[in-house]
Amino acid sequence: MRTCTWLLLVPVLLTQAVVAAESPHLRLPVNAYMDKMKAGWIGQMVGVGWGAPTEFRFNGVIMPEDKMPEWWPDMVNQFAQDDLYVEMTFLRTLEMHGLDVSIRQAGIDFANSGYKLWHANRAGRDNLRNGIAPPDSGHPAFNHHADDIDYQIEADFSGLIAPGLPNAVIELGEKFGRLMNYGDGLYGGLFVGGMYAAAFFETDIEAVVRAGLACVPEGSQYHECINDVIRWYKEDPENWERTWERIDEKYQLNRDYRRFSCSKPDDPFNIDAKINGAYIVMGLLYGKGDIDRTIIIATRCGQDSDCNPSNAAGVLFTILGCAQLPERFTSALNPERTFSHTPYNFPKLIEVCGQLARDAVQRAGGTIETDPDGNEVFVIPNLPPRPPALEQSWRPAAPENARFTDDERAKIAQAETSE
DSSP: OOOOGGGOSSOSSOOOOBOOTTSSEEEEEHHHHHHHHHHHHHHHHHHHHHHGGGTTTSSSSOOOGGGSOOOOGGGGOOOSOHHHHHHHHHHHHHHHHOTTOOHHHHHHHHHTOOSOOOHHHHHHHHHHHTTBOTTGGGSTTTOTTTTBSHHHHHTHHHHHTSTTOHHHHHHHHHHHGGGTOOTHHHHHHHHHHHHHHHHTTOOOHHHHHHHHHTTSOTTSHHHHHHHHHHHHHHHSSSOHHHHHHHHIIIIISOGGGOTTOSSOTTOSOOOBHHHHHHHHHHHHHHHTTOHHHHHHHHHHTOSSTTHHHHHHHHHHHHHHOGGGSOGGGTTTOOSSOBOTTSSOBHHHHHHHHHHHHHHHHHHTTOEEEEOTTSOEEEEEEOOOOOOOOOOOTTSOOOOOOOBOOHHHHHTOSSOSOOO
16 A cells, blocks of 8 residues: 555545544644545545446346456546536535535526436426425425435535534535435435444444434434444445345335335336445444455445445545555556546645535534644534434425525526526
8 A cells, every 4th residue: 555645635544543432522623634634535536446347237136246347547547427526516515605504595606507417407407497485495395305315425525624513514415415305315324424434533433323324313214224234234244245235125125115216116227325325334343344345345236336436435435544545546547637527636625625524523513623733623613413304205395385486597507497
């Protein structure tokens, strides 16, 4: 192993985060934060690049081992993946308007995006362009994809800029996740973001998964699903294929767990957030901290088999930190190329996330101190997550009748759907 060479803006010797469950504050050296945050982005790029050739080619079946692509270092350069550039739209909104940006401004910015979209993202953006303001743009009354995977694949940013701050993750989800999702579709993003927030402090993978789960309301099918995977893993910690079968039986074949699926209950294609979230957890738990095994298992589970290893690898790489990554995952990364539909190359992306993290820590009541050696340290309030109220897409609350004003609609360049 070696460092990420040009990626590191600080010495390789990193002071460790201080974790104490009973402490009112968590301490995280800023250089350690930057190292882990960079690694989280690289993990997303590695996971989506490695799994991309297999996406939705294996639905309702385990991918045969010999169909897993071989890793090549250039596969890290994923600058045209919606798994990455959509969430950078949200980062751009935060960069331009700050963490207190309104959900309506977030909706205007998303409506003005120019890339092609699918499922909940597309339906949500169509709604926004047609004047349906958030949160109604993601409400099941107007969005028949509300339980789909979309915010789950885009929520990585929320934890990467909110180290140790699960409630900031939840707040960001309420702002950006509701542009296109509701209920379990929203909860998938809160779960993923919560895992990232914990990954800056926790090295035990099951603990990281449980930290993400603590951001999801109990009683939801999403909470039930992830809790099932943890339980089945503990019952059979070596045979991931058997756990996959149990997931398939309950969350693929049982119609009670596909009540708001955008595909027919007997369709093997399943883009529901729950089952794909289960496959993220399969990679993390059965991967046992091994990068290759984590990505391969998350990919071989099938369905959205580039998004799921992207989430899993992003979380694992954040736990490990950039300085601990093998060269084959970092050596070919292009620092100059710009992510599609964004103003960001990799160094600029890292810079923006670093500033937003500083803002998030201070906004949450934390501070940035200087240690005796002159190094900056985040001092972060250690608060338990406060999950949102339980929602179910097949039995939703009444929509808010939220509509953009004429002045707001004038700010949307594409006033109607173009797809």
